[in-house]
Amino acid sequence: MSEIRLVRRQIASSGQQSVLFVLCVALSLVTLVSLGGFSRSVHSSFLKDARQLHAADIIIHSHSPFSAPLLKELASLEQQKVLERSRVYEFYSVVRSTQQDASLLANLKVVEPGYPFYGTVELASGRPFREAMTPGTVIVEQALLDRLHLRLGDRLHVGSSVFVISDVVLVEPDRPVQFFSLGPRVFVPAADLDRLDLMGKGSRVNYTILAKVTDQNDLDRIAARLASVSLRDRERVDTFRTAGSGVKRFFDNFLFFLNLIGIFTLLLAGIGIQSSLTAFLKEQERTIAIMKALGAQSRFIIQNYLGVVAVLGLAGTLLGLGASFLLERILPGLFRGLLPASVELTISLAAVTEGVILGLVVVVLFTLLPLVRLKEVRPRAIFGKEEQPGQARSTWVLSAVVIIFFLAMVLWRIQEVKSGLLFVLGVGLLIIVSLLIAIGVLRLLRALRINNLMMRQALKGLFRPRNATLPVIVTLSASLAVIFSITLVEKNLDATFVRSYPPDSPNLFFLDVQPDQKEAFAKELGRETTFYPVVRGTVLAINSEQIDREEERKKRGDNLAREFNLTYREALLDDERIISGKGLFRRDWSGPQVSVLDTVLEMRDLKIGDTITFRIQGVPVDARVSSIRTRTRASLQPFFYFVFQDQVLKDAPQTLFTALRLEKERIALLQNRIVARFPNVSVIDVTETVTVFAKIMSRLSLIVNFFTLFSVVAGLLIIVSSVFATRYTRVQEAVFFTILGARGRFIRAVFGIENLLIGLASSFIALALSQATSWIICRRVLDVAYTPFVGMSLFMALATTLIVIVVGLGASVPVLRKKPAAFLREHAEE
Numbered sequence: 001m002s003e004i005r006l007v008r009r010q011i012a013s014s015g016q017q018s019v020l021f022v023l024c025v026a027l028s029l030v031t032l033v034s035l036g037g038f039s040r041s042v043h044s045s046f047l048k049d050a051r052q053l054h055a056a057d058i059i060i061h062s063h064s065p066f067s068a069p070l071l072k073e074l075a076s077l078e079q080q081k082v083l084e085r086s087r088v089y090e091f092y093s094v095v096r097s098t099q100q101d102a103s104l105l106a107n108l109k110v111v112e113p114g115y116p117f118y119g120t121v122e123l124a125s126g127r128p129f130r131e132a133m134t135p136g137t138v139i140v141e142q143a144l145l146d147r148l149h150l151r152l153g154d155r156l157h158v159g160s161s162v163f164v165i166s167d168v169v170l171v172e173p174d175r176p177v178q179f180f181s182l183g184p185r186v187f188v189p190a191a192d193l194d195r196l197d198l199m200g201k202g203s204r205v206n207y208t209i210l211a212k213v214t215d216q217n218d219l220d221r222i223a224a225r226l227a228s229v230s231l232r233d234r235e236r237v238d239t240f241r242t243a244g245s246g247v248k249r250f251f252d253n254f255l256f257f258l259n260l261i262g263i264f265t266l267l268l269a270g271i272g273i274q275s276s277l278t279a280f281l282k283e284q285e286r287t288i289a290i291m292k293a294l295g296a297q298s299r300f301i302i303q304n305y306l307g308v309v310a311v312l313g314l315a316g317t318l319l320g321l322g323a324s325f326l327l328e329r330i331l332p333g334l335f336r337g338l339l340p341a342s343v344e345l346t347i348s349l350a351a352v353t354e355g356v357i358l359g360l361v362v363v364v365l366f367t368l369l370p371l372v373r374l375k376e377v378r379p380r381a382i383f384g385k386e387e388q389p390g391q392a393r394s395t396w397v398l399s400a401v402v403i404i405f406f407l408a409m410v411l412w413r414i415q416e417v418k419s420g421l422l423f424v425l426g427v428g429l430l431i432i433v434s435l436l437i438a439i440g441v442l443r444l445l446r447a448l449r450i451n452n453l454m455m456r457q458a459l460k461g462l463f464r465p466r467n468a469t470l471p472v473i474v475t476l477s478a479s480l481a482v483i484f485s486i487t488l489v490e491k492n493l494d495a496t497f498v499r500s501y502p503p504d505s506p507n508l509f510f511l512d513v514q515p516d517q518k519e520a521f522a523k524e525l526g527r528e529t530t531f532y533p534v535v536r537g538t539v540l541a542i543n544s545e546q547i548d549r550e551e552e553r554k555k556r557g558d559n560l561a562r563e564f565n566l567t568y569r570e571a572l573l574d575d576e577r578i579i580s581g582k583g584l585f586r587r588d589w590s591g592p593q594v595s596v597l598d599t600v601l602e603m604r605d606l607k608i609g610d611t612i613t614f615r616i617q618g619v620p621v622d623a624r625v626s627s628i629r630t631r632t633r634a635s636l637q638p639f640f641y642f643v644f645q646d647q648v649l650k651d652a653p654q655t656l657f658t659a660l661r662l663e664k665e666r667i668a669l670l671q672n673r674i675v676a677r678f679p680n681v682s683v684i685d686v687t688e689t690v691t692v693f694a695k696i697m698s699r700l701s702l703i704v705n706f707f708t709l710f711s712v713v714a715g716l717l718i719i720v721s722s723v724f725a726t727r728y729t730r731v732q733e734a735v736f737f738t739i740l741g742a743r744g745r746f747i748r749a750v751f752g753i754e755n756l757l758i759g760l761a762s763s764f765i766a767l768a769l770s771q772a773t774s775w776i777i778c779r780r781v782l783d784v785a786y787t788p789f790v791g792m793s794l795f796m797a798l799a800t801t802l803i804v805i806v807v808g809l810g811a812s813v814p815v816l817r818k819k820p821a822a823f824l825r826e827h828a829e830e
Contacts, residue, residue, distance in 0.1 A: 007307045010284060017280035018312055020721055024276050025316025026323055027717065028269035028362045029355055031262035031710050033324035037351035038331045039255050051240045055116035055174040056210035058083070058223050059243045062235045063536060063563045064617075066207060069229040074209065081214060082222060086114035087190060088208040092183060092511075092682045093198050094675040096157035097148045103672045104147055105183040105684055106140075108158070108198075112190040117212035119173025121187075127167065135191045137166035141184035158188060159196030159679040198680045204512060204655075233538045233549070233615050234563070254700070260423050261707045263409050264482070266362065267427070268475050268714035273366040275468050276721040277309065281370055288377045298375045305374065309367050317359030321352060334703050365405055427478075430769070434477040437765050438470055445757065454746065458753035461733070469758060472718050476762035476804070477769065479711030484770030484796055485777070486708070490701045491789050492778050506638075506659035508667060510674065511682040513656040524677060525670075531656045532638055535566045535649050537616040542604060544611070552603075560603050566616065567640045568649040572629070576639075581608050581627030585645055594623035595643040598630045614642075617652055712800075719758070719804065720811040748809065755808030759801030767797045 011018045051057065060070070077083050089110040096103040113130065121129035123139065132139060138156060145151065145168065155162050169185055188196065199205055213219050219239055227237040281288070288301055407424050446463060450456050462469045513521050518531060539547055539560045552561035572584060585593045594614075596606055606612075610625045623644065631639060638659055662670060671683045734747050771788055778786040 007304070007311060010287070010305075010308050011311065017276060017283055017721075020276040020717060021273065021280060021312045022316040022319060024269050024272035024714070024717055024721075025313055025359060025363055026320035027710060027714055028266045028273065029317065029320030029359050030323045030327060031265050031707055032259070032358065033321060033351055033355040034327035034331065035255060035258055035262055036354060037324060038328050040351055041328070051117075052119035052173045054210075054240045054243050055119050056086075057117070057213045057216070057219055057240055058211040058226065059238050059240070060209040060211070060226065060230070060235060061238075062207045062231075063205070064207065064234060066209065066235060067229075067231050067618075070226065070231075070235060073226055073229045074211070077222065077225075082218065083211045083213045084114055084117065085209055085211045086112040086117070088112070088115060088210060089190075089193065089199070090206040090208065091198070091204055092684075093159060093196075093679070094671060094681075094683050095144070095148075095186060096672060096675055097150060098155040098157055098162060100149070101669070101672050102148050103668065103675055103683075104144060105682065106144060106158075106186045107183045108186050108188055108196075110188045110190050110193050110196075114212075115210060116173050117210060120171075121169060121173065122171040124168035124170055132167045133187060133189050134166070135189050136163060137189070138163040139167045139169050139187040140165055141186075142168050144184040144186065147184070156186075157675075157679075158186065159198040161192065161195040161197075163188070163192070196679075204682070231615075231618070233540055233547075234618075254703075257704070258707055261482070261704065261711070263423075264427060264479075265707070265710045265714060266409065268479060268711050269717075270362055270366040271471055271475055272714050272717045272721060273363065274370060275471060275718045277367050277370040278468075279721045280308075281305065281374065285377060288374060292377065302371050302374055305371055309363060309371070313359065313363035313367075316363070317356060320359060321355050324351075324355065334706060361405070365401065430478050430481065431474060433769065434474045434481070434765060435470075437768070438473040438477065438761065441473070441761050441765070442470065454749055455753060457733070457737075457750045458757065461750065461754040462757060468718055468721065472715060472758055473762045473765065475718055476712070476715035476758075476800075477765040479708060479715055480763060480766035480796075480800055481769040481773065482711065483705055483708045484766055484793070485773045486701055486704055487796065488770055488774035488789060488793070489777050490697060491792065492774065492784060492787055493697060495787055506661050507664075507686045508662050508670070509657065509659045509684040509686065511655070511657045511684065513658065513678070513681055515654060515656060517678060517681075518656060521674075521678060521681070524674060525658075525660070527660065529658045529660050531658050532640075533567050533649070533654045533656055535568075535616060535652045535654045536563055537566045537614045537621075537642075538563050539612060540615050540620065541613040542606070542610060544613070555603075558599070558603055564641055566614070566642050566644060566649060568644040568646050570646055573639070575632050576629050577632055578627050579630045583627065584629075584643070585626045589624060589626065592621055592623040592648045593626040593645055595627045595629055596625050597639065597641045598628055600641050601628070612642075616649070621648070623648070715762070716803070716807045719755075719808055751812045752805060752809055755805045756801065758808065759804030760797075762804065763797035763800045766800075767793055 060066070074083075074085055078085055089108075091108055092105055093108050094103050095106045111133065113133075116129075123129060123132055124142075125132070129139075138158060140156070145165070148156075150156065150165060152165055152167065154165050156165055169187060172185070193199070211222075213222055223237055223239045230237050284305075291301055292298075407421075442462065445459055448459060450459065510521075513531070515533075522529065522531075541547060542560075547560050549561040552559040570584065572578070578584070579598060581595075584595050594612060596612075600606065606625055606628070608625055608627070612623055612625065614621045614623065629643075638657070667685055671685070674681060674683055733750075737747050737750075771793070775786050778784050
């Protein structure tokens with residue numbers, strides 16, 4: 001009982017430091033636990049509603065018409081009443097109003113009766129979907145009505161036919177999030193497919209067969225049977241359990257990056273835990289010195305404060321879990337429009353367990369060093385003598401343990417060794433660069449010779465014993481650099497693609513032009529343009545090694561499992577150059593050759609002479625890599641990963657596409673004219689498309705900045721802990737200033753200038769790092785022009801500096817309120 005009373009008294013005697021420690025522990029947990037719980041809730045909803053998300057038991061996808069063996073097997077199973085099936089065709093096409101000269105790119109979905117087998121297509125009228133889906137009518141999204149100024153009952157040109165708009169779709173089960181569509185949905189009955197006249201050879205169509213099995217116990221067997229007769233590289237057979245959801249893939253990828261930010265926050269919060277405990281123990285230093293003077297051993301004292309840490313750590317863990325549950329309730333609002341509305345949030349026992357274990361490990365790791373340093377406290381500390389902590393071997397050992405823990409956390413949460421190592425190296429580089437610059441800045445400030453008393457005292461204050469000036473600057477610099485970089489990249493993308501679209505880039509793309517339409521189409525355009533042939537194909541093998549399609553699809557970036565757009569020509573484009581090889585193709589080689597864009601090398605290492613096996617329109621083609629190309633200009637110019645010789649592909653079924661630059665006010669007129677004469681041609685107005693993606697980018701940036709702000713809070717907590725750790729020295733300085741005749745305004749100014757220097761150093765180091773990082777991302781990764789946005793950058797730096805000043809002065813209020821007489825009376829016997 002005496003030990004419990006002692007722990008309680010020690011916590012009560014240093015209440016502010018105790019609260020700070022608890023907050024740091026809570027902060028170390030809140031992002032990771034909330035993201036873990038939120039992720040589990042979403043994945044649980046995806047799993048529970050998997051049939052509704054895919055509208056079927058079995059889903060078969062292809063980018064070209066289905067093979068005869070697969071269709072024969074499906075027909076046989078349907079005759080045996082083993083399953084029901086429904087075909088779905090999805091593609092983009094421009095639709096037109098019959099009442100006025102207006103057109104719009106729309107996302108067409110042609111469905112057979114039976115769709116959907118699971119879930120419900122909700123219509124504004126409340127009618128059943130199958131009842132409303134009648135020949136000669138279409139069902140559209142409200143956005144189409146709004147943009148074309150139409151109403152229910154009006155007529156709409158779709159392809160070569162005219163349809164009556166019969167209803168408005170609100171929700172469709174297998175398209176739960178409509179955020180990424182390039183155009184509003186238009187449902188068309190499959191009975192009218194031929195009337196559309198939109199599907200020519202090589203057209204960009206997503207072919208899907210949805211199937212509902214009669215006996216759920218036979219599901220896997222039937223799926224395996226269908227997979228055995230399908231074309232493995234072209235037709236993908238999945239059950240609702242194995243089929244990938246686009247929404248789920250997006251969520252997994254985005255959570256991947258948010259988890260990295262959460263781990264970054266945990267590291268910074270860990271520094272705050274260590275700093276706040278140091279402040280707590282500094283407050284207790286006299287008590288510890290008295291205990292040692294009376295014969296207490298270091299082991300007894302460390303055990304006692306272990307109890308204090310355990311109590312505060314438990315409180316911080318519980319607070320962190322509570323805050324995590326609260327944050328989970330906020331996350332659906334942040335993700336609104338990115339996830340299905342049906343996602344149900346539940347408290348995950350696994351997430352709670354992980355949180356408790358994580359809290360325990362974090363507290364233990366980041367409190368060991370301050371507790372071990374209790375051995376360094378000497379009885380002379382009774383007299384208030386400041387002592388610099390020594391750099392014992394244990395410091396380096398514990399630092400190594402923390403680094404190993406950080407790496408383990410990364411690998412555990414993101415489960416990708418390569419990405420994890422790259423992240424650790426990136427964070428390490430960010431912190432090291434911040435540390436080196438901060439050390440340089442502090443050395444420069446220390447070397448300054450300033451006559452002004454106020455400035456001289458403020459500079460001196462930066463280097464008080466146990467002051468955490470360096471950790472504060474490093475922590476704030478690193479976290480602010482992340483936020484500044486995200487903001488600058490977003491602004492540059494917005495400026496490049498939305499506000500000032502590149503003047504030399506095409507803004508109109510015409511897809512699926514049939515070869516026999518080329519001359520008439522060029523005449524209709526009324527201007528010279530370049531046509532690019534497009535042949536669809538897949539990669540089967542590289543150097544006779546088969547592509548593992550399942551493993552490829554697990555990659556977060558682009559992969560070799562997908563279907564590619566291939567082309568043929570004998571010369572480089574204006575924005576291309578050869579980086580490996582003697583020319584586009586080799587005259588001294590026989591057989592098919594292919595030139596590869598350097599982007600492909602990110603998917604698989606290739607070199608000149610390697611053989612790539614393609615399947616092109618069902619025919620295997622072995623082509624040797626003759627050259628590797630790179631691009632020299634912005635990414636909006638047409639480009640292809642694989643370029644063949646003319647004689648290899650010119651006779652293959654193909655379509656053409658072209659792109660041109662047109663004044664915005666003339667786009668609608670040309671689009672209407674083209675679609676009226678060539679209804680199979682899809683016209684994409686990129687200026688409209690980038691506006692949609694700008695909204696997406698803005699929402700994602702908001703979410704990332706929201707989580708990164710927790711890292712900034714960690715830095716601010718370290719500032720407060722630094723003030724607490726140096727309370728004695730600060731009070732002593734304030735008393736001496738007062739005795740020497742200084743007014744309160746002078747003392748506040750000294751402390752204010754000190755925090756001003758910390759804020760300016762942190763924000764401008766962050767600004768320098770973010771400008772360099774943003775330039776690299778924009779110029780080297782995104783290949784867009786870079787603007788530093790000096791005004792906005794300075795505003796961000798000055799705003800964060802002001803926050804640092806306010807927080808620092810707020811933490812110093814108890815120091816400023818200390819009366820000189822009381823302080824001198826307490827230390828009269830020193």
